[in-house]
Amino acid sequence: MIEAPPPPPVAQAPPPPPPAPRKIETLTGPSFDFDKVHLRPEGVAKVEHAVRVMQENPSMHVVVDGYTDSIGSDAYNLKLSERRAEAVRDLMVQKGISASRITTHGYGKARPVASNNTAEGRAENRRVEIVAE
Template identity: 45%
Template sequence: MRVNKNIAIFGVALATSCMLFTSCNTVKSMNNTQKGAGIGAVGGAGLGALIGKKAGNTAVGAIIGGALGGVAGGLIGKKMDKQAAEIERTVDGAEVVKAGEGIIVKFDSGILFGFDQTALRPEAQTNIKNLVNSLNSNPDTDILVIGHTDNKGTEQYNQGLSERRANAVKTYAVSQGLAGGRVKTEGKSFSEPIGDNSTEAGRAQNRRVEIVIVANDKMKADAKQETSM
């Protein structure tokens, strides 16, 4: 179809432009509806350009792996836009990264946990509870919780810490009514830095939990059906 062809051309052109120019204000101003429509053609490099260095490779890969692209992807992106705005309004302490057909909700580990701890702070429990309310209002999504650390200490210790923190977020979210079958967890230690681990500011960026929200099979099937009408 002509519409899909034009969207694909747009996606490739967008990805190329962002890789050539470090300042991509046009992309930054795009919403998920527009990004979702082109993401199937854009692929991994394009999504990286769309969201910038705000998330690790695992989070980006989770969104790429399930992306439909085309008009169906645009419909999913529209739904993600609406949920992202809701999360921004209701969840304090979270950075919401709009990423085509998905959303990345990012928390600084210092907001969620005490130093070297895996028990959620009381205020963090409120934040996660509010996020659960949004997730339950939008049930046709799957969730991946990813823990990250800085490079202080051994890789083995940090791997365990990152896994325990991701699991702590899942456990509390499930206790607040989120269906456990929707949620997977991963720990990445310090293998996916988004900041410079040689500086304290960079290490603070790297100590984080990313919550990735993507369309489940039902949302994808509904989007495909809608575009075929």
């Protein structure tokens, strides 16, 4: 009796790539006053939205990145951006999200999204981004 040859190996598709980070919320100029860390009501509403998204996705971790406009020294703006990111994290924790699910960074005036030559552009650059990992 002649045996049939074994079937050729079936190529397996590679595993899908990890999902790309997605921005959950961006708190821009109206969320923070110039040179301030305190969140205005618009900013609080955006943080509350991010909290709801995280509550619906209990395994989600986020990165909270803070930025400033170009007015002021590099060192001052770096610290201000860190404090803004931390203020957002602190509010998220107050609303029930575990701090272990949140990482913060401050980038100061690096990575602007608009021109710093106008008041409107500077307001856009004063922001905190909440990004899912």
